[in-house]
Amino acid sequence: MKITIKDASKFVDQEVTIGGWLASKRSSGKIAFLQIRDGSGFIQGVVVKADVGEEIFARAKSVTQETSMYVTGVIQKDERSPFGFELQVKDIEIIHESLDYPITPKAHGPEFLMDNRHLWLRSKRQHAVMKIRNEIIRATYEFFNEEGFVKVDPPILTGSAPEGTSELFATKYFDEDAYLSQSGQLYMEAAAMALGKVFSFGPTFRAEKSKTRRHLIEFWMIEPEMAFIEFKENLEVQEQFVSSIVQSVLKNCQLELNTLGRDTAKLEQIQAPFPRITYDDAIKFLHEQGFEDIQWGDDFGAPHETAIAESYDKPVFITHYPTKIKPFYMQPAPDREEVVLCADLIAPEGYGEIIGGSERIHDQKLLEQRINEHGLSEDAYKWYMELRKYGSVPHSGFGLGLERTVAWISGVEHVRETIPFPRLLNRLYP
Template sequence: MLTTIKEAAAHVGQEVKLGAWLYNKRSSGKIMFLQLRDGTGFIQGVLLKNQVSPEIWEDAKKLTQESSLYVWGVVRQDERAPSGFELDVTKIEVIQVADEYPIAKKEHGVDFLMDHRHLWIRSPKQRAILNIRAEIIRAVQAFLDKHGFTRVDPPILTPSSCEGTTNLFHTKYFDEDAYLTQSGQLYMEAAAMALRKVYSFGPTFRAEKSKTRRHLIEFWMIEPEMAFVDHEESLKIQEQLLAHVVQSVLDHCQAELKTLDRDISALEKVKAPFPRITYDEAVELLHKEGFADFKWGDDFGAPHETKIAESFDRPVFITHYPTEVKAFYMKPDPNRPEVVLCADLIAPEGYGEIIGGSQRIDDPELLEKRYEAHNLPREAYQWYLDLRKYGTVPHSGFGLGLERTVAWICGLDHVRETIPFPRMLNRLYP
């Protein structure tokens, strides 16, 4: 029966059949070591010349990197093996002897590897990253499902911008203008008025001409929205969600974290509650740390977020940003209207903002004024105003950027490795 490398532990002492690819091979004349991978893991197959037919030995000699084959063998426990098991090979059946593999066992430049991204994702490190990405997605959805959220899928084609910005990808929708979504948030607010607690999970697009290690053109967002939830309660949900996600990765992805040489002691500190500082306090901290030219009302850039994060051993909330630097829908603090009830969650180790959220304006008249102040097109946003006319309630929400979260948890230098096929400023291939 065909099984997998991941299930090898359940078959110690038994003969199994694997479908695999050859990752590497070495031979000492009468013994051959086949490094095999099957998408679920890696295992070493040991082939003894005097225990197999000459035909099988010759077939094994012909195998090249990434050749595909079926392998039969007895699973043997071996503490020296990375996986704890080896396979004493009894038979192989070659499916294909692969052409010379372009990604050799040597250092390649990033551009070369990105041009061959369709092959690069087969490597142990890239496979580990994608497994951790999948675990993060699973953990997020499990947490939200457990806490009564309903998944709702917003449209990808929209008639306008969510935040009133110009960083949009334009397309024609028959005889109308349309844009690729930069957030599903506004639609989630509508869904929350129907289902109370909702979330979306899908791709979003930002036409920013940025080349930083934190930016992608296409990325994935988890966007919960909650009726009858204020700013304070939203912060608690955010920190509980992220602490759950990190713990889930620690519980289920130890092998992958080891492959990435990730310092898990930093992740083990991610426990709720998280520290909080106000925007005002963050500005004071920056002034003390040498950013004397940073003025109240400026938005934080990567160097500022990194410096703030260095003062804490876990993610930190920065709350109450100036009203003028945040989106039109964020609710001003009733006690201090020049700031809004919002927070950005900054990851440790220089990874920047991974969650942004706020309490939304629920006053119809105030939202009308914000429309006018931001010169928003009424015809595109009338439906959003309707939400405040027909049963308005206090409500809050946030967006978690998947790729930045993956980059931080994996300890990566760049977000381009956090998604199978990244879209960046100068890359649309493969």
């Protein structure tokens, strides 16, 4: 019977066949230990010379790293194994021999590993990160479906660059200029006026020449928009969503978290509600911590966000940023026009902002005023302004960056490990 490794628990004491690759091996006298992977997981195959004979044992000892094979044996419980099971091997059938596999058990530099990303994905660590990413994606769909959201797909190609082209990738759309999307938000606002509560989940692009561990050129965004939802309600949805995906990973990815050496005690504390601090109070706090360079009206950098986050054991909302440093579409606070009803959600442990969100301007005249103040094209925004012309309502939304969230939950340092094939400032290969 052919099975996958993840289903091994269902076949204890039964003879099965697993199609897989050799991740690594070691031998001790007349026993060989094969670490076998099949994409669904890793299992140790134990080959005893007295049980399999000379030919099979010689095959086990000579098989090379990443050789593909069918391994037949009996599944047995093994309390010493992180997986909990092992395979008592009876037969090995080589499918394709792998020679001179470049990624060996020795240490390799990050550039070498990135050049071989197509192969590095096979490693146990990268496998664990990708499984956690997949669980976050699965939990995202589950959360929004259960909360009555409709999935809507905004376009990746846009016909204008109304906020300027400095961080956009330009391309040709037949005989017109086009740009890769930085965000689906504006289109999601239109969708919310049609469907009430919506979310998108897709790639976005930033032509930002940043080399930090938090930045990618191409990354994936989860962007909900909600009609009739105001600022405080928007924060509640965000903290419920983040709590939900963290708890889903804790429930379904314990093996992967253990593989990465993640301190799960810190994740277990991630339950709504989350603390909130205003921008004003954040500035005061930073001054008390010795950050004299930051002044009211400045945006926060990574050191500032980290200092604030270190005061909490949960993600923290920083709210009510100055109007002048935030996008034109954010609703001003009713009692203070110099700040807007927005919040950034800062993850603990130095991982920075994972969500940016706000209540959106729903008054047509105010939106027109903001567009003019920012020197934007009214023609480019004609359709967007019409959303306020025909039955406008208060509405809010946010965007969560998937890769930063994966990095935080899995505990890896650099976002380049959280996407299968990262696009960085100096990397378009493989």
